[in-house]
Amino acid sequence: MTKRQNERERKEYKPCSPAREGALETERLILRRWTADDAEDLYRFAKDPAVGPVAGWKPHQSAAESLWVIENVFSRPEAYAICLKEDDDEVGVRAGSAIGAAELRLKEHTDMTERDDECELGYWLGKPFWGRGIMPEAAGELLCRAFCDLGMEKVWCGYYDGNTKSKRVQEKLGFRYGWTTEGLDVPQMGEKRTGHVNFLTKDRWEWLRMRDAAEAVRRERSVSEYVTCGEVSAAILSASGRIYTGICVDTASTLGICAERNAIFNMLTNGEQTVRKVLAILPDKKSGAPCGACRELLVQLMPKSYKDIEIMMDLDEDRVLTLGELTPEWWIRT
Secondary structure, three states: OOHHHHHHHOOOOOOOOOOEOOEEEOOOEEEEOOOHHHHHHHHHHHOOOOOOHHHOOOOOOOHHHHHHHHHHOOOOOOEEEEEEOOOEOOOOEOOOOEEEEEEEEOHHHOOOOOOOOEEEEEEEEOHHHOOOOHHHHHHHHHHHHHHHHOOOOEEEEEEEOOOHHHHHHHHHHOOEEEEEEEEEEEOOOOEEEEEEEEEEEHHHHHHHHHHHHHHHHOOOEEOOOOOEEEEEEEEEEEOOOOEEEEEEEEOOOOOOEOHHHHHHHHHHHOOOOOEEEEEEEOOOOOEOOOOHHHHHHHHHHOOOOHHHOEEEEEOOOOEEEEHHHHOOOOOOOO
């Protein structure tokens, strides 16, 4: 495995970037509104027969057709051109040029939902950029847009049988299976296919981001002959929606601290004091309950509302308990 591949495989946590003049930004990408000037770039990648048909649309036949799509399809409110921040000399693409498309289709433009607080995620990418992790990066930023800016509670996403790349993107993003439809009409291709629909809730998205944030700081190591750290890491979600992390520190005496309390102190240092969710990554890399000392701190921090704090017990099984269920009675009467 090359260094570049290894870096792509390593899970990282990146905060959502706020919308800036209609654009979204990630480490490598700019997601911006389409313009008429993008027609030639769109045609370059949309004419490839490997791109459109698997997603249910025919390859573009001319730049004029691409311009029509920009003006009549990509003009919708949450449609974005995916652009690189830097030139790609190998492919011959300049920074800021469109290399793919991603969209949050609101209820007026999808048949997957009729709710105002749900939408559909759609995307495609030029073939030269497949296998670089670009689409999960772009789609992940659109999920931030959906849940943080647009107030969505659920995002749907589908793919046709055989579109294994789209399926894999959805798996990486944490989508769960919704349903399968046989004999689905694909009007642009004039045929019928089997379609699969998946979904991601805001609640699960928050837990997944907390997991990524905790894993990003979990580096078990020896600091000295007396101190080790990082065997356990934790993330807490505050009332503002910010995620704070911490790692455990173990010492030769009682000077150490749990990861959960470290994350709480991080939150307090940054001026917040209300916890919504707690997730810890244990030595076996699974999630589990905080120790008694951490629970006690949470109770003392929020004595009137601590019972509502959610604790992730098993992320794979979506098993969540409240602190009230873990600590039904407190030794101080309130």
